[in-house]
Amino acid sequence: MTSFEQNNPFDSPYDTLDSTQKEIRVCSMTERSSENHIDLLLHTIRLERSNGKFKCLSYAWGSPSKVRHVTVNGTPILVGENLYNLLHKLRKLGLGHNIWIDAICINQNNEEEKQPQLNLMQEIYPLASEVFVGLEGCSPRTTGAEEIFAASVSGNSLNEMPLMRRSPDEIKEACREFIMIFESDWYTRIWTLQEVYLARK
Known part of the structure; x- marks a missing residue:
């Protein structure tokens, strides 16, 4: 896993986690977030008491040379450009609350x-109410591609998808966009398939 914070010049915004209690941090965007800035607050939860009360983001970290600043608990930290763009998308969709994001919720300097x-990931993703997949640079333009992707990771029959009731051209376009996922940075990241297969939704 690449770290964007090894040379972070700013103070740390992180309190100590109690690993014996399986504590994790989740982050939420504040009202100070805008088109030009992401402002986040962290709070600590125990996994055993958190069932369905948080979400996760699965994404590709991208190049460590492309970084942006976000504010976490009042302190600027560095994150990858991919994550920065995805945070803005989540903000616009009103989905920026109670999310576990590895690059932000884990102290990358510790x-x-x-x-x-990282050892808790196999418990974190199944307990999340949803897992958002950040296909930065290859987001499908059709719902059909999303249906194929969802069916492929859940094991559901492709024949049961609403897509199969559409025109041959629509099915062909959905398949073409689905193939693009496998050419994306997200698919080549070692953690991402594990994250999605562990997810409940």
């Missing part, structure tokens, strides 16, 4: 914290 948090 090696003692990182590994226990």
